[in-house]
Amino acid sequence: MSKHQSIFSPRYFALSIGIILSVMAVGFEGLAVTTIAPSIAADLNGIDLFGWIFSTYLLAQIIGTLVVGRIIDRQGPAIPFTFALLLFVVGLIVAATASDMYMMIGARAMQGLGAGAMMTCVYTAISLSYPDELRAKILGAFGTAYVLPSMLGPYVAGIIAEQWSWRFVFWGILPILILSALLSLPAFRKLRAQGVQAENGATATWMAILLTIGTGIFLVGLGMLPTITGIILSIVGLALMGYPLRKLLPKGTLTLRRGMPAILATRGLFFAAYVSTQNFLVLALIDVKKMTPDQAGLIVASAALSWCVFAYLQGRWDTADQGLGRNKRIMLGVLLLTIGIVVVLWIPIVTTAVAVIGQIIAGIGMGLAHPTSGAVSFAQSGEDGAGKTSANLQFADSFTPGVVIGIGGAILVVSQVAGLSMQSGLIVTMGFHLLLVIMSLFASTRIKQAT
Structure with missing residues (x-):
């Protein structure tokens, strides 16, 4: 590969932009719904069904992720991506026109199925289209495209909902998806299944x-x-x-077997710890530290910024050492994430400055570990097939955080029933996240170097 070739060279430009737009659309939609969900539930008289706006999406995403990965290895990603895109679009339209909460929950199920399948197809396209030398870079851009909406998505969605209606949030995502389809589908149609017997x-x-x-x-x-x-x-x-x-999951994932199982276990644990920490840190900043939602949002955005910067840098370092330092970057990333969680663990000492420092350190860790773990997975995925590996990566990024957030919420409920304060419950929850990321750090030592 020419040293001047990049993910935006003529050969990869359309696919790279299409992938980035797809990821941005899914990321923005997910974060926007977090902001507008209270308005949706109030307008549709469904406060009692509020939680299912999120749970339905997660549960449907599991099916979309795992099923399409097996289909891809037999048929290639073009047809599954097309159907996933259409399903996501229909889900957006149904949500935008929903007349009651049951219609909205059905729309979220369609969105979850489509999003899970779309992201699995995107991971597969990365595996099949880009050489190993460029995968760390496109995965870094992938991560940036997913993280950037976290800096603007909630704020923009809030403005749209306040000035017009939450329905326009769903309508506004459609043009992004259409442009993504126009750019990426021609490249997707050129990709063929690897002939793996799924x-x-x-x-x-x-x-x-x-x-x-x-x-x-x-x-x-x-x-x-x-x-x-x-x-x-x-x-x-x-x-x-x-x-x-x-x-x-690959045999041995739950026991941290060396190789691919250890990669997926490492990724699932550190990603879940990060996402859940973000959610409960915002709760701590607002309910315990009495910060305003926009202040809490800006603090969390500092992690997104450092993630983006180091996701870009790890791609350059990957090129410089030809991928030989990937395992060390994953371990360093998880270690930095551990430090970031430790910084915000003890809620009473968390000030604005402390929270920002912790978030920046955690973001650096994610920028190193997240795209690099994807690159290592694809480098070792030969016998499993790109589709199955892609499904496993997307599964680690969606299923595990959802379960961990649920456990964190249960810890808060049990703490309050036991007579503990919200502050004490949040400290216990953060301690649970710390335990997970320490387990991830151990699992990262069992990732063997691809040869």
Whole structure:
């Protein structure tokens, strides 16, 4: 590869821009809904169904992610990407025209299916279209495209909802998706399946559905803790989740086996710890430290900024050392994320300056570890197939954080029932995140170097 070649050279330009726009659209939509959800629930008289605006999206995303990965390895990504894009578009239109909460929840299910499948197709296109030397760079741009909406998305969505209507947020995403399709679909149609013999598609589908049902029961149970019903539902949900997880993930993922299983375990743990920390840090800043929502948003945005900068830098370093330093960058990234969580762990000492410092350090860690773990996964994915590896990466980025956020919420509920303050409950929750990222740091030592 020419040293002057880049992800924006003529050969890759249209696909790179199309991928970036796809990721930005999905990222903006997800973050925007966080901001406008209270308005949606109020307008549609569905406050009692508020949580399902998010849970439905997560649960549907599991199916979209895991099922399409197996289809890609048999048929290639073009047709699945087209259907995923259409499903996401239909979900946006239904949401924009929803007349009640049940219609909105159905729309979110379509969006979740489409988003999970779209991102899996995007990961596959990266694996099949870019040489190993460029993957770290496009994955860095991928991460930047997903993170940048976190800096503007909630604010823009809030302005739109306040000045016009929350419905315009969904309409506004459509042009971005159409432009993405025009740029990326021609390149997607040139990609072919690798001829990998994927596992039985029907079996994978049923496993994904069983996992979705189990996760749904588990999340419902967590929301009802510490009642007996909540405990029973949580245990039943966990039991139902165990078998499909073992079948759908590479063998040894849950035991941190060296190689690909360790990569996915590392990524799932550190990404979940990061995302959940962000959510509960905002809660701590607003409810405990009495900051305004816009102040809390700006503090969290500092992590997005440092993530973007170091996602770009890791691509340059990857080129300089020809990928030989990837494992060290993952370990360093997870270590920095650990430090970032430690900085904000003890809520009483968290001031604006402390929170910003912690967020910047955590963002640097994510900028190093997140795109690099993707590059290492694709470098070792030969026998599994790009589609399955892509599904595994997207699964780590969506399923694990959703479950961890649910557990964090349950910790707060149980803490309050036990008579502890919100501050104490948040400290315990942050401690749980710290435990996860320490586990990720250990798992990162078991990632073998690709040869």
